[in-house]
Amino acid sequence: MSASPPDLTGRHLLLGVTGSIAAYKAAPLVRLFKEAGAEVQVLMTPDAERFITPLTLGTLSEREVLTEIFPENEEGSWTKHVTLGEWADLFVVAPATAHTVAKLARGFCDSMLTATALSARCPLLVCPAMDREMYRHPATQDNLERLEEMGYAVMPAAHGELASGLVGQGRMPEPDAIRERSAEMIDRAEQSTAASSASFGDRSLQGESVLVTAGPTQEPFDPVRVLTNRSTGTMGHALARSAARRGGTVTLITGPTTLAPPEDVDVVRVETAEEMNQAVQAHRDTADLVFMAAAVADYTPAERSNTKLKKGDDFVLHLRRTPDILKTVGDHKRSGQILVGFAMETNDAYENARRKLEEKNLDWIVLNDLTEEGAGFGPNTNRVTLLSRDGASEDLPLMAKSDVAEAILDRVLSAHSEKAS
Structure with a gap:
């Protein structure tokens, strides 16, 4: 976090508060926003009023708290959600329950909060708060990933003691962290607008060809069964999406996933x-940057049955090695081409990743240590270490995979620019 509070003078912030026990944190969050100079309009769901009163938040924000889609005593109340969506520089939902996350992901419109979210033209930041198993549940993770695909920012839930008495990931991020992230999002949005009023994001990859791999592979051994892994493809899709937003011509080669394809990306399904x-x-030679984020199977069945294999007491499956795709690309890397690999480890992580970087002729490698909570497959968060060819390394904190993608691109492009100059 920055040494001094961010300056939000004159900024218009919407704060959506939902029915979580963490709703009490909305009060200090409003105070922090106001101290930074922002104007704050609080929107509450009806269930949020079970945990904190509108009077409290209205007093702190110096504005009447809105709950219903058509608020009483409001001029033009039937279009209030529209005017609020145009007024805001940022919409923060904190705390965001699993129920509200699901509504936002699927476009429900049954409160002032959800109606305004659909109308808002500004960036939207979602700060989940729920019990550990609810946060881990595939439905919740799918909804959070869907929000990121829609362009929303998601702050990973914090780890700690929960209201249920369990300990794990699910706590609402602390108010000061949310204020810092909010200021960063507003600054980024303003910089993006200044850079190009006609496009989204910076254009640092304009004219560059980018190749990204994502997801698992599936190796069938009969018409019904396959060998595969737990990869969801989220990290690779996030990289492809970020690269396209920066102006790159992006090809995404993806194994089987349930993710919607990123916009403005050429998708090749395998x-x-x-x-x-x-x-x-087929695509490697034309790519300026290559990000090999796919979790490719190391082995495939040596023989494939044309009919379903029947159950027996014992079953022996003979395997053979699959092609080493990353090494082949590294062996044929042309001058000026940037190659980024990924390593997922459970022991001797740093040493194994550094060895892989050298053996595969990589410029960078992104290390996932599966022993660290929030890293690796499944969750929409990741905790990675970036290792470069020149021996440098950087540990990134636990972040949403969309933010990890941005950080990877920032570091790689910055280093490439310095070398070129």
Whole structure:
């Protein structure tokens, strides 16, 4: 966090408060926003009033708290959600319950909060707060990933003691952290607008060709069953989306996932490691930057049955190695091309990643240590270490995978620019 509070003078902030026990944190959050100079309009769901009163938040914000889509005593109340959506520089939902996250992800419109979210033209920051198992549940993770695909920012829930008595990830981020993130989002939005009023984000990859791999591969051994892994493809999709927003011409080669394809990206769908190898080798030479984020199977069945194999007491499956796609790309890397690999480790993580970087002729490698909570497959968060060819390394904090993608691109492009100059 910065040494001094951010300056939000004159900024218009919407704060959506939902029915979580963490709603009490909305009071200090409003105070922090106001101290930074922002104007704050609080929107509450009806269930939020069970945990904190509108009077409290209205007093702190110096504005009447709104709950219903058509508020009483409000001129033009039937379009209030529209005018608020145009007024705001940022919409923060904190705390965001699993119920509200699901509504936002699916476009529900049954309160002033959800109606304004659909109308808002500004960035939207979601700060989840719920019990550990609710946060981990695939439905919640799917909804959070969907929000990120829609362009919302999601702050990972914090780790700690929960209202249920359990300890784990699910706590609402602390108010000062939310204020810092809010200021960063407003600054980024303003910089983006200043850079190009006709496009989204910076154009640091304008004219560059980017190749990204994502997701698992599936190696069938009969018409019904496959060997695969737990990869969801979220990290690779986030990289492809971020690169496209920066102006790159992006090709995403993805194994089977349930994710919607990113906008403005050429998507090549594959199933097996061999299919991914063929697709990558066909695109590698034209790419300026290559991000190999896919979790490719190391082994595939040596033989594939044309009929479903029946159950027996014992079953022996003979495997053979799949093509080493990353090494092949590294061996054929052309001058000026940037190659970024990924390593997922459970022991001797740093040493194994550094060895992989050297052996595969990579410029960068992104290390995931599965022993660290929030890292790796599944969650919409990641905690990674960036290792570069020149020996430098940087540990990134636990962040949403969309933010990890931005950080990776920032570091890689910055280093590339310094070398070029």
